[in-house]
Amino acid sequence: MNLDKQVPALLRVENLQKYFQVRKGWLGRKIQTLKAVDGLTFDLRRGETLGLVGESGCGKTTAGKTILRLYEPDGGRVVFDGHDVVGASEKQMLALRRQMQIVFQDPYDSLNPRKTVEQALGEPMAYHRIVERRRARERVAELLSLVGLPVACMNRYPHEFSGGQRQRIVIARALCLGPQFIVCDEAVSSLDVSIQAQIINLLQDLQTQLALTFLFISHDLRIVKHISDRVAIMYLGKIVELGRTEEIYAHPLHPYTQALLSAIPVADPSNQPERIILSGDVPTPTRLPKGCRFHTRCWLKEEICARVEPGFDAVSDDHYVMCHFSRSGKVTR
Amino acid sequence: MTKYILLRVVYLFLTAFAVLTIVFFALRVLPGDPVYAVLGGEAPPEIVEQTRHELGFDRPLYEQFAIYLSSFIQGDLGVSLQSKRPVAEMIAMMLPHTVLLALAAIATGLIIGVPLGVMAAVKRNGWFDSLSRIIGVSFIATPPFFVAIILLLVFGFWIGAFPIVGAGEWNQPWDILHALILPALALGIPKAAHMMRFTRSYMLEVLNEDYIRTARAKGLRERVVVFTHALKNALIPVVTILGNQLGQVIGGAVLIETVFTRPGMGRLVVEAISGRDFPVVQGTIVVFSFFVATSNMLVDLAYGLIDPRVRYR
Amino acid sequence: MLLPKRFRKRVTARISPISIDECIPTRSESIWQRPDVRIAVIVLVVITLLAIFAPLVAPYDPDLQNFRNRNKPPTLDHLCGTDYYGRDVLSRVIYGARVSLAIGFLATAFAMLIGVTLGVSAGFLGGRLELVVMRFVDVMMAIPMIITGLLMVAALGSGFQTLIVAIGISMTPRLIRLARAPVLVIKQREYIQAARALGLPNRIIIFSHIIPQVVPPLIVIATLQVCHAIVIEASISFLGLGIQPPMSSWGGLLKEGLRNLPSAPWISLTAGVVLTITVIVLNILGDALRDSLDPRLRGRIRAQ
Numbered sequence: 039m040n041l042d043k044q045v046p047a048l049l050r051v052e053n054l055q056k057y058f059q060v061r062k063g064w065l066g067r068k069i070q071t072l073k074a075v076d077g078l079t080f081d082l083r084r085g086e087t088l089g090l091v092g093e094s095g096c097g098k099t100t101a102g103k104t105i106l107r108l109y110e111p112d113g114g115r116v117v118f119d120g121h122d123v124v125g126a127s128e129k130q131m132l133a134l135r136r137q138m139q140i141v142f143q144d145p146y147d148s149l150n151p152r153k154t155v156e157q158a159l160g161e162p163m164a165y166h167r168i169v170e171r172r173r174a175r176e177r178v179a180e181l182l183s184l185v186g187l188p189v190a191c192m193n194r195y196p197h198e199f200s201g202g203q204r205q206r207i208v209i210a211r212a213l214c215l216g217p218q219f220i221v222c223d224e225a226v227s228s229l230d231v232s233i234q235a236q237i238i239n240l241l242q243d244l245q246t247q248l249a250l251t252f253l254f255i256s257h258d259l260r261i262v263k264h265i266s267d268r269v270a271i272m273y274l275g276k277i278v279e280l281g282r283t284e285e286i287y288a289h290p291l292h293p294y295t296q297a298l299l300s301a302i303p304v305a306d307p308s309n310q311p312e313r314i315i316l317s318g319d320v321p322t323p324t325r326l327p328k329g330c331r332f333h334t335r336c337w338l339k340e341e342i343c344a345r346v347e348p349g350f351d352a353v354s355d356d357h358y359v360m361c362h363f364s365r366s367g368k369v370t371r
Numbered sequence: 372m373t374k375y376i377l378l379r380v381v382y383l384f385l386t387a388f389a390v391l392t393i394v395f396f397a398l399r400v401l402p403g404d405p406v407y408a409v410l411g412g413e414a415p416p417e418i419v420e421q422t423r424h425e426l427g428f429d430r431p432l433y434e435q436f437a438i439y440l441s442s443f444i445q446g447d448l449g450v451s452l453q454s455k456r457p458v459a460e461m462i463a464m465m466l467p468h469t470v471l472l473a474l475a476a477i478a479t480g481l482i483i484g485v486p487l488g489v490m491a492a493v494k495r496n497g498w499f500d501s502l503s504r505i506i507g508v509s510f511i512a513t514p515p516f517f518v519a520i521i522l523l524l525v526f527g528f529w530i531g532a533f534p535i536v537g538a539g540e541w542n543q544p545w546d547i548l549h550a551l552i553l554p555a556l557a558l559g560i561p562k563a564a565h566m567m568r569f570t571r572s573y574m575l576e577v578l579n580e581d582y583i584r585t586a587r588a589k590g591l592r593e594r595v596v597v598f599t600h601a602l603k604n605a606l607i608p609v610v611t612i613l614g615n616q617l618g619q620v621i622g623g624a625v626l627i628e629t630v631f632t633r634p635g636m637g638r639l640v641v642e643a644i645s646g647r648d649f650p651v652v653q654g655t656i657v658v659f660s661f662f663v664a665t666s667n668m669l670v671d672l673a674y675g676l677i678d679p680r681v682r683y684r
Numbered sequence: 685m686l687l688p689k690r691f692r693k694r695v696t697a698r699i700s701p702i703s704i705d706e707c708i709p710t711r712s713e714s715i716w717q718r719p720d721v722r723i724a725v726i727v728l729v730v731i732t733l734l735a736i737f738a739p740l741v742a743p744y745d746p747d748l749q750n751f752r753n754r755n756k757p758p759t760l761d762h763l764c765g766t767d768y769y770g771r772d773v774l775s776r777v778i779y780g781a782r783v784s785l786a787i788g789f790l791a792t793a794f795a796m797l798i799g800v801t802l803g804v805s806a807g808f809l810g811g812r813l814e815l816v817v818m819r820f821v822d823v824m825m826a827i828p829m830i831i832t833g834l835l836m837v838a839a840l841g842s843g844f845q846t847l848i849v850a851i852g853i854s855m856t857p858r859l860i861r862l863a864r865a866p867v868l869v870i871k872q873r874e875y876i877q878a879a880r881a882l883g884l885p886n887r888i889i890i891f892s893h894i895i896p897q898v899v900p901p902l903i904v905i906a907t908l909q910v911c912h913a914i915v916i917e918a919s920i921s922f923l924g925l926g927i928q929p930p931m932s933s934w935g936g937l938l939k940e941g942l943r944n945l946p947s948a949p950w951i952s953l954t955a956g957v958v959l960t961i962t963v964i965v966l967n968i969l970g971d972a973l974r975d976s977l978d979p980r981l982r983g984r985i986r987a988q
């Protein structure tokens with residue numbers, strides 16, 4: 039794991055935007071713009087895991103999909119290993135797809151129920167001509183043992199597996215083209231706690247073994263703390279705080295981060311910080327508030343917050359916060 | 372709500388316009404020359420060309436369409452190539468017969484179908500339910516024109532209780548009604564089977580709901596429960612089905628009118644299509660589609676009025 | 685919400701996360717134990733066999749005229765009587781079955797082909813293509829099917845092949861709707877997204893992931909459409925625009941019978957009864973098959 043700032047970024051996301059047009063009103067005449075991802079900026083260094091956390095609906099999945107161009111971005115740049123992703127031609131994109139993969143949340147939805155494991159893994163390899171036809175089976179077997187599944191399950195259908203086993207198959211499929219970077223979108227959220235641990239361990243093992251880089255999307259702050267080198271906190275389509283995991287968890291600077299962290303139960307109850315309950319309305323992403331997007335729920339709100347959107351400023355080396363009071367000491371607890 | 376209705380009306384006219392466009396160009400792009408249909412196959416070439424010119428069929432298609440459209444908007448649907456009479460006038464004469472038949476058929480369907488459906492639901496799994504199920508399955512699929520032929524044979528020819536030809540004159544309401552009965556039954560009986568089936572299944576659903584159980588528990592008479600509480604709610608989905616039924620009934624009327632040799636839109640369109648009478652085909656089909664689209668719209672609106680849970684999105 | 689109760693039970697019973705794709709017409713469903721379905725299957729098989737082996741089973745040559753035997757009521761020689769030209773009605777009905785069944789199935793197949801192509805591409809590719817196709821479908825659905833059929837026949841001419849095309853085209857809008865609805869569900873699934881992320885092109889996603897899921901239930905639903913096709917063919921021929929005499933068809937026989945209704949009702953009755961039985965049987969079968977499908981794949985076409 040490399041936290042050195044000098045290491046060039048594997049993935050660079052700059053001011054990424056993804057807006058959805060949602061139809062409202064009679065006959066869908068009223069079209070509103072839903073800013074699901076609204077100016078996302080971060081770097082991902084080779085070999086690291088960046089945790090992306092935030093409430094459900096804040097745009098994490100959309101961010102992951104837009105980075106992989108499963109959604110066409112509406113603005114911004116994505117640069118992967120020196121290659122422009124947003125402007126890539128179809129042919130360039132095909133090459134990039136080998137490098138960037140995604141694991142989704144729901145293992146029951148992620149596998150075509152009518153395809154055997156071998157078909158599910160074999161189809162993309164055949165299309166990309168990863169291996170010769172007669173070596174395809176061997177390669178599938180390799181992948182299966184890599185994710186800890188018996189080779190014999192190659193000819194089985196998804197419904198014959200448990201959720202955890204399915205997620206292993208999904209991970210094997212994500213690995214089949216030999217990627218460097220994987221987006222794990224709530225990859226363990228739908229699993230039982232004991233299974234979650236197994237899959238997390240598997241992901242960590244794979245990371246060291248294959249030198250993978252992860253964007254680990256989750257709403258579970260404890261898992262993120264465990265797996266991530268750095269953490270990004272997302273609120274209504276934007277990152278409000280970004281920094282090294284220990285730093286964020288020890289000294290959160292953004293009021294929203296503090297509120298989130300105060301909700302995690304800790305082992306020693308005497309140490310439990312006072313829980314911050316957010317009041318105020320959660321704005322709808324179709325009508326974002328002016329100024330700081332968090333001000334409607336913020337307990338530190340001042341006049342400026344409703345007027346001016348704060349910048350995303352470095353408070354210390356490698357720690358960025360989007361809050362007017364990040365340096366004022368007002369937020370420190 | 373008003374805005375919604377307005378939009379639906381606009382949409383309705385757009386649909387009619389689209390149908391008109393499609394039919395207009397389909398008729399002209401697909402093979403089949405109206406000029407020969409007017410003159411017969413043997414006409415000398417110069418006459419053919421002259422007629423073609425007189426009828427405007429030698430102009431570019433878009434020009435023909437523009438001309439047709441501008442007069443269409445003013446209510447002029449052109450002149451029949453065969454009878455040389457204005458199409459609008461022909462439609463005005465035929466339309467009332469078809470509308471009357473369609474409405475009578477729907478009414479027949481409701482009057483026969485809904486009570487039978489209620490009875491079948493109340494006496495669920497009894498002999499009446501089984502019998503009505505068998506009859507229902509048979510009649511849902513029976514082509515109305517075959518029902519018409521049987522009715523014509525039995526009540527027209529054998530018993531002689533009803534006229535076998537025509538629809539009567541408008542100034543003789545009794546004749547009109549008399550001539551309407553068999554065709555309305557022919558179209559309505561298959562519809563009744565449909566209605567019965569839907570009413571039954573919706574009634575069963577409603578009869579199982581909590582408020583009906585409560586009503587029963589309160590000791591209300593079964594008949595009161597069935598008719599005041601349950602039927603009212605079961606009718607909501609039945610109404611939505613009416614819209615689609617009207618479209619099908621109008622389609623079915625085409626054949627029924629042929630069986631009973633009745634004047635009507637169906638006869639008009641069939642004759643126009645086989646005679647390649649373009650203006651008449653265009654006019655009649657637009658009117659048909661206007662009817663289908665209107666009935667769908669009305670049902671959607673009625674549905675919203677009856678059931679407050681429906682929100683127009 | 686408004687599903688009849690018998691569907692509703694199934695919906696709740698199947699809410700488990702595994703679900704729609706695994707509920708493709710499973711033969712294990714109990715529909716084959718229903719007596720009406722069994723009878724329907726037997727009747728359909730008999731009619732189909734009669735049609736296929738018409739030359740062997742028909743008692744007479746359907747075109748053989750016998751002017752001494754005009755409009756004769758049913759006798760032991762001619763079980764369903766004879767027509768105006770002295771032809772054997774039963775034989776003509778048996779030969780007519782060939783036309784009706786062939787056109788019914790082929791027109792449905794034709795409509796399936798176009799409907800699946802357009803419906804699946806519209807549903808999957810979305811965008812302007814979907815908008816255009818679905819608006820077109822909306823408009824076409826406003827014209828009664830029989831009128832579209834007549835219009836197409838008038839334009840293309842009458843004959844066996846053109847009837848298939850004409851009826852097929854008039855059925856297509858409905859099938860486009862039926863084919864698109866499940867695609868909208870399936871394309872949201874994560875394995876489709878995953879396939880995209882793996883760089884698989886639309887062509888492979890459609891043929892390898894979408895079509896295999898959409899088509900089997902659609903074929904089941906198409907059974908119901910076959911009876912529509914048969915009725916439309918009979919209607920068009922009945923109006924004199926379809927199969928032309930002397931070729932025999934049920935619609936043509938009904939037309940001929942109508943002209944001779946008081947003097948020879950057996951012509952219309954035989955053709956009409958056989959037509960009705962065929963349609964009822966197909967209807968029972970289609971209904972039963974459709975009920976055995978998962979409700980969410982059944983499509984959102986309005987009750988009809």
Ligand SMILES: Nc1ncnc2c1ncn2[C@@H]1O[C@H](COP(=O)(O)OP(=O)(O)O)[C@@H](O)[C@H]1O
Nearest residue numbers: 058072074093094095096097098099100101323
């Ligand atoms: N395909 C879509 N069309 C319209 N709106 C969408 C779509 N996908 C997501 N959204 C909206 O974008 C916002 C962010 O959603 P998502 O990225 O799924 O959030 P998260 O993964 O953080 O829970 C939500 O308000 C959601 O309703």
Ligand SMILES: [Mg+2]
Nearest residue numbers: 098099100224
């Ligand atoms: Mg998500």
